[in-house]
Amino acid sequence: MLLGTTITPSDPPAGHSSPPGPDEQGKEDRQGVWMVVKVRGATTGDPRQMVKLWLVRVMQVSSQWRAVHQTSLQGSPNESGFMVNKRAMYEPGAVMVCSQKRACCVVSMGFAAIIAVALIVAFTKPGCPEATYIGEPVPGFSSRPTHSPPTTPPTATNGEEFPWRDVRLPFHVRPLHYNITLHPNLTTRLVEGHVTIKLTAIEETTAIIIHGHELNITNYSLNKKYGKPIEILKFLVYPPHQQLYLGLNEILRRGSNYTLKLGFRTSLKEGLEGFYLSSYISAKGERRYLATTHFEPTSARAAFPCFDEPHMKAQFFLSLVREPQHIALFNMPVQETLSLNDTGLVVDNFEESKTMSTYLVAFVVCDYKSVSNMTRHNIRLSVYAPPTMIGQAGYALQVASHIFDFYQDFFGVKYPLPKQDLIAIPDFGAGAMENWGLITYRETALMFDGNHTSSRAQQGVAVVIAHELAHQWFGNLVTMSWWSDLWLNEGFASFMENIGTKAAQPGWAMEEQFLVEKMQPALALDALLASHPISTPVRDPAQIESIFDTISYKKGASIISMLESFIGHKMLAEGLQLYLKENEFGNAATDDLWAALTKVTKKHNNELDIKGIMDTWTLQAGFPLVSVTLQDGRVSASQARFVVCEENVTDPNEPLNTTIGYRWHVPLTYITSEQPHEQAMYWMNLTDVEFEVGKDVKWVKFNVGQRGFFRVSYDAVGWAGLISLLRNNHTALSSADRANLVDDIFTLVKAGTINGSLALELSLYLKNETRYIPWHTALEHLFQWVQLLFNYPAHTQMLQYIHTLILPHYKRIGWNDTGTHLERLLRSKILSAAVYCGDTHAIQEAKRMFHEWRVNGTFIPPNLRAVVYSTGVRYGTEEDWRHCWKVYNSSTFPSEKKLMLMAMAKTQNPWLMQQFLEYTLDSNKIRHQDVLTVLQEVSKNPSGRLPAWRMVRQHWAQISQLFGQGSFTIGSIIKAVTSTFTSAFDLGEVESFFKDVSVGSGERALAQALETIRLNIQWHEHNLDDVSHWLDQHMTQAETQVEVDPQ
């Protein structure tokens, strides 16, 4: 997401301030004018010195005023003169609790306002907002067609018409270089800022449109060559599009450079986006504050005015003012730290960044500790964490070093920055963010302790690190041109995360795990009509947020994996290297990737039409169902779009996809009973195919290893052959193929194309299944059925049936947390399933361990904790729940805190459940970042489903405000609390509630949630009788078996 020419720190600035106008002459005693004079005086010198002078003067002025007023209000001068003491720095409340201090604040703010007015007056001369604007057409504004322009003219904050209607910026100027100075005050939460942007004109224009969101612009000016000012006739703000408009009195010439300066003031919010405030509790129990950023996709504009689109790449130079006890981090290392004379503050000047997009800029002010090492390629790699957690940073450092070195070799392009920082942020909306050289993480995604963290959570740390490090090339070095191609970033990072993790942890079977983590969830979502094509047009921030979803990430990764399966790993790697080299420091679109891959495949005499093949997968929503029949050794395979919900709903994507007509280039791989180890392949090039496999063939398994992004429906004979194979000799197929058959058959039942009893017949083979991947797949589907049967008599029988499947494995696996990584993952799943199925031995064992832990603090092995805590709460007392709440609040292990949140959601006590839900509205109890987890977990608990839904409805206004209309969380919340509904009544309720409220970026998620409820209703209509009947019959036999085989 970034481009441009360089200004080195020793270069003179391109622009100069205007000579003092007549109005300024008599105002030398006003502080704002003094600053202008100083800045002007410095323009021929070092720009950093200039910034320093400006800052020193601002601090001195503020310090004098505050000292005077604090003395008069409190009777004792403040020691530092400007800042209050260190404790207050960490504790904003310290300022707020004292009315005298509050008064002091108000006075200071009043003074700040005076400075602001002075600055506006000083900086805007001779341009003046009151000047008349003739309103002639603006050259260059036709460079991009507008999309759905407002029907009524947009109105700026001053009531005037805002002359630019498009939510996207015109491309008549391009930023080359930003020089940003920020002083975030962690006590008052105010941020003072100044940005100087060097621009070049792409087309002639008399206006500049730039992004700015909730910034109070205090001054602005524009200079051309040799510092000559350009008069700004009009300055307008249009909040709906987060745009600022500067109307000029002369035309900017194509190819010429200009310098735009903007002073601004904003505040640190308690949100999860932009430049925001986070905090943690120190070992002494004090709340410590940090200021941090999260800009992707459109929040850089909330921290400083900028051209906030990914193709508007530039270089960034940052100066950050801080207190000496803090550290400041940026995408680049600190170049120098200067003391701001008697203010007690320091300023860090960072090295200039590489050419990059705005959304990848990041900075943090905190008091963290770090651990570091040098990679084999000589990059300094550091992990930053709160001092209380730095002991948990070792694994991240080790695994990141390994993966980083691996990627340098794999991508064949040198990492261009001198350092890479990974930092844990206590309040973090996403899992992590790939800011170039300063990756921010949710604590659970970075911290690991061998005695406390489960294998599953450990894998999570490695995978997220591998994902974000892959972005340093995919996304950061080469950025998608526009968000419509978000999948280029996210699909690749999601694909690479398994490859990177495998390099660091070869024993984790990451290729197999790809199926259950990526391929299967993507197929499940993409079978809905409310899915969307991978490449999809988006424009405004809410639309952009809405595509940070399973399709961009997991379907994106899956189709790359499919591509790898037919061109080979080596060819893919070579193509990716070429793509990165050809586009480094620039932007690229999907077709650029196909072009690079085509060059490489051609070089190797492979004439595959990569673009033609892949367009069918990226430009159309959904995927094909390949229906196969085998007769006399001849296979007939036909393709049609697979839509899981039968109800005739209009496809929202239909107008986009008519050119290809829902046909795909399908690489139809297969193995047969005659050649079980030799994979063959037929291309279904937008067509159906027929081919011979041999008359003696007893079974054919298509889509080998589930590498293709499609489903296969066999005829009755085909299924019978495969079911018989699984039940008699399941290891004849790989575990990936076994998982694939389970996934396909259960999904086809959902779609109503085959009977539920057939899937249950297949599932009987699980009694012999010992591998993690097929079990993961099977348990997902089986427990979905449990949920669907919740209000029916077959519910109990379904649980009993699953119990018969897992019982032999429960006994085999036991409660010792030992074995390989996959064995530990499987143990965790089987034990939880046993408890859920009501296995008395499992429940007693978990309750016993919980009790000993609560009363005596007895150690519980990490991989048993999830099941022990959950069972302890589910079958426990209010006291047990409160103990978990206490641990949640006091633990310094993020993985433990997460387990506590999940366990507390298992309570059967209605009052505790209600209280827990209400805690989500109070960030002092449950951080905003964890609200989604609580709602998801409570909704999974049958006793919590309705309370969660009621809570969300009751507090929708607050929730909607909390997560914004443009956040991907809002869609996830809607899905979490509604997707488990199964009746027409529920559907009606959800529809009628959301008919009257705005869901912003959650629009598509809502459509998917509604379709899921319809699908659940459909499942009942098709399967309830058939499944109930099968369970009835089967369980009668099983009961006899359990009696003779007691636990």
Ligand SMILES: [Zn+2]
């Ligand atoms: Zn990503």
